[in-house]
Amino acid sequence: MMIPTYDRSTDxxxxxxxxxxxxxxxxxxxIFAKDISYEATVxxxxxxxxxxIEQKRISIKRDR
Structure with missing residues (x-):
């Protein structure tokens, strides 16, 4: 499944x-980005x- 890879990638x-x-x-x-922290972007x-991921799950369920 994609979620473990997603978790590792975002970490x-x-x-x-x-x-x-x-x-x-x-x-x-x-200048427009000066008040946006790196943590907020993450x-x-x-x-x-x-x-x-949620949209993919919905799509897979729908197609079954």
């Missing part, structure tokens, strides 16, 4: 110092992925 993203540093650079280059990724 990897959340704990990546490289991605966090890139986000900091992005914030510096884009939370958004998780929310979107949960929605995608």
């Amino acid at each position: 990897s993203i959340a704990n990546s110092s490289e991605l966090k540093n890139r986000w900091g650079k992005y914030q510096g280059d884009n 939370d958004s990724i998780k929310l979107i992925m949960k929605g995608c």
Whole structure:
């Protein structure tokens, strides 16, 4: 199933110092992002992925 892979991937993203540093650079280059924390972006990724997984589950159930 996809969920264990999803959990590992989001944990990897959340704990990546490289991605966090890139986000900091992005914030510096884009004023609209300056007040959005890296943690908030990771939370958004998780929310979107949960929605995608739920839609896939619904689709699989419907097609059975």
